[in-house]
Amino acid sequence: MFSSQGSAAVRYDCTPEARVTKSLLGYGVIAGPFYVVASVVQGFLTPGFDFARDSWSLLSLGAAGWVHVVVFILTGLMVIAAAIGVHRHIAEGKGATAWVYLVVYGVLLVAAGVFFPDRPGNGFTVHGMLHLLVGGVGFVAFAVAAFLLARRLARTSRTWAVLSVVAGILLLVGFVAIAAGGGNVAANVAFTVVVILAWAWFSWVSVIFYREAALEGRIEVPVAAAPTTTR
Numbered sequence: 676m677f678s679s680q681g682s683a684a685v686r687y688d689c690t691p692e693a694r695v696t697k698s699l700l701g702y703g704v705i706a707g708p709f710y711v712v713a714s715v716v717q718g719f720l721t722p723g724f725d726f727a728r729d730s731w732s733l734l735s736l737g738a739a740g741w742v743h744v745v746v747f748i749l750t751g752l753m754v755i756a757a758a759i760g761v762h763r764h765i766a767e768g769k770g771a772t773a774w775v776y777l778v779v780y781g782v783l784l785v786a787a788g789v790f791f792p793d794r795p796g797n798g799f800t801v802h803g804m805l806h807l808l809v810g811g812v813g814f815v816a817f818a819v820a821a822f823l824l825a826r827r828l829a830r831t832s833r834t835w836a837v838l839s840v841v842a843g844i845l846l847l848v849g850f851v852a853i854a855a856g857g858g859n860v861a862a863n864v865a866f867t868v869v870v871i872l873a874w875a876w877f878s879w880v881s882v883i884f885y886r887e888a889a890l891e892g893r894i895e896v897p898v899a900a901a902p903t904t905t906r
Contacts, residue, residue, distance in 0.1 A: 703757025707874025747788025
């Protein structure tokens with residue numbers, strides 16, 4: 676964007692610090708869509724996978740399970756990057772500690788890829804119980820981050836503050852339902868919807884912070900006037 680001040684032309688740019696913050700927050704924008712799209716595509720391509728009864732974590736099993744493991748790990752790393760971006764953007768004040776819980780969630784997403792889930796009806800294994808544990812703790816951390824960021828979002832939008840609280844509550848309720856449901860179709864579908872909504876919330880909040888960082892880090896850069904020639 677260009678403008679003029681008197682006889683001097685200027686363009687708007689971001690400080691190097693703001694560019695780094697925006698790049699990190701950008702990972703928060705794409706983390707959810709990446710996980711959802713990758714999971715849905717793999718689910719359609721996996722023989723016997725039933726979206727109504729099977730949780731997406733089960734895609735980590737089988738010959739092509741390594742694909743979903745990679746998806747878990749990459750998504751976790753993107754969440755960690757976004758958390759650092761949140762920390763750079765909200766260094767103090769309301770919501771300043773939310774980034775810690777987002778880091779925890781990202782780390783546990785990576786761990787969820789490392790520890791495979793158990794197939795329903797095949798009993799429990801150590802790695803299966805660890806998968807369930809890191810999933811539960813991770814969702815709690817994500818929900819706490821949503822509650823903390825609600826206080827920060829209330830400064831500019833009461834609606835988004837309320838939606839942040841709702842997203843956190845729904846995620847916790849959804850996880851409890853799927854953990855207790857034992858393959859119940861209604862519980863599995865409800866949990867899937869909740870996960871998608873939670874990722875949508877995270878993407879949009881990352882967009883909000885991305886825009887704020889761009890505005891707060893905006894600077895004016897003088898533009899040299901084009902040389903004139905005379906004949």
